[in-house]
Amino acid sequence: MNRVVILGLALLFIAGGAAWYTGVFGGSTARIDVALTLYDTNASGNADLIRERIGEQATIWRWDRNDDGTEDIVAYDGSVSPEGQMSASGAVTAWDFGADGILDSGTVPAALQELMRSPGYATAVEAAGAGNVELVDSSLRAFVDTLRKGYDEWRLSGFQLPILGAKLPDADRLLPGARRAYRFGIHQGFDMYPGHVGVPTGYGAPVIAVKTGTVVRADTDYVEVTAEQYEEAITISQEAGTTPEAQLDLLRGRQVWVDHGNGIISRYAHLSGIAPEIVMGGTVNAGTVIAFVGNSGMESASRGGNSGAHLHFELRIDGRYLGEGMSPDEIRLLAGPLLGAGE
Numbered sequence: 640m641n642r643v644v645i646l647g648l649a650l651l652f653i654a655g656g657a658a659w660y661t662g663v664f665g666g667s668t669a670r671i672d673v674a675l676t677l678y679d680t681n682a683s684g685n686a687d688l689i690r691e692r693i694g695e696q697a698t699i700w701r702w703d704r705n706d707d708g709t710e711d712i713v714a715y716d717g718s719v720s721p722e723g724q725m726s727a728s729g730a731v732t733a734w735d736f737g738a739d740g741i742l743d744s745g746t747v748p749a750a751l752q753e754l755m756r757s758p759g760y761a762t763a764v765e766a767a768g769a770g771n772v773e774l775v776d777s778s779l780r781a782f783v784d785t786l787r788k789g790y791d792e793w794r795l796s797g798f799q800l801p802i803l804g805a806k807l808p809d810a811d812r813l814l815p816g817a818r819r820a821y822r823f824g825i826h827q828g829f830d831m832y833p834g835h836v837g838v839p840t841g842y843g844a845p846v847i848a849v850k851t852g853t854v855v856r857a858d859t860d861y862v863e864v865t866a867e868q869y870e871e872a873i874t875i876s877q878e879a880g881t882t883p884e885a886q887l888d889l890l891r892g893r894q895v896w897v898d899h900g901n902g903i904i905s906r907y908a909h910l911s912g913i914a915p916e917i918v919m920g921g922t923v924n925a926g927t928v929i930a931f932v933g934n935s936g937m938e939s940a941s942r943g944g945n946s947g948a949h950l951h952f953e954l955r956i957d958g959r960y961l962g963e964g965m966s967p968d969e970i971r972l973l974a975g976p977l978l979g980a981g982e
């Protein structure tokens with residue numbers, strides 16, 4: 640989903656002059672000059688932020704927020720003075736570039752979008768050369784914080800809880816970060832137990848997609864764990880003093896994972912069944928029934944029973960779980976509005 644395809648740093652090293660293009664700002668043919676400035680905002684040795692000044696018209700910021708060599712584009716519309724003075728007042732909008740151009744243009748002015756789609760712009764970027772590396776000062780650090788906040792707000796918008804009409808679980812032990820003594824580990828999700836989320840969530844209750852996305856895991860041919868497999872997973876966890884990933888995965892039972900793009904994946908676990916139309920690689924719409932509550936992977940299921948059924952739901956952000964390192968109060972403050980569950 641995150642089709643962040645940038646022109647490529649290699650292109651930035653092609654030396655050359657300026658390019659010409661039919662201006663959308665002036666309505667006549669104008670020359671575009673692109674000037675690049677590179678910043679290493681986290682002192683990693685790599686430039687993770689590139690300021691791209693497009694003539695006198697706009698400033699684009701290309702930002703590699705994970706420092707993984709792939710730039711997630713975030714645009715910042717035009718609030719840098721000719722002297723390079725930055726203002727944090729401009730609207731920060733995350734952009735997602737693909738082969739078709741700007742995929743999510745947010746509030747980026749139409750004229751700027753048009754400019755960036757023009758062939759003359761690409762030529763001008765190629766012509767800009769490698770760019771200068773400049774020191775990072777406190778105003779730039781504040782700017783990166785603004786970018787990060789804007790990007791997170793954008794990519795974390797539009798989610799809901801996986802049970803229709805539910806609230807967040809009313810007990811702290813059902814939240815991420817709670818201890819799970821039986822497996823010597825820490826809980827990474829929200830346990831939607833009957834009697835704790837405001838609506839019925841017993842065995843067989845429907846589970847919905849928390850946002851539109853792509854199915855990246857669907858255990859459609861799941862076979863329930865045996866009592867021996869369950870005991871072994873617990874023994875291994877006890878010896879490790881934590882729950883290793885393989886054992887944790889077994890204990891989550893039948894699962895569906897949905898990729899929402901931009902590093903965000905939702906996981907639904909302990910399912911009793913998966914909706915027939917759910918297939919690997921398929922698209923699911925927000926609110927669609929994707930599966931049914933169960934107790935798969937739990938001790939009760941390994942012994943043939945169906946007690947203890949509940950939905951275990953995780954929201955993964957860049958490989959970490961929502962709520963990691965936070966107190967229950969902090970989790971409620973963050974997750975309530977995020978998941979449309981009030982506070």
Ligand SMILES: [Zn+2]
Binds near residue numbers: 826950951952
């Ligand atoms: Zn759980």
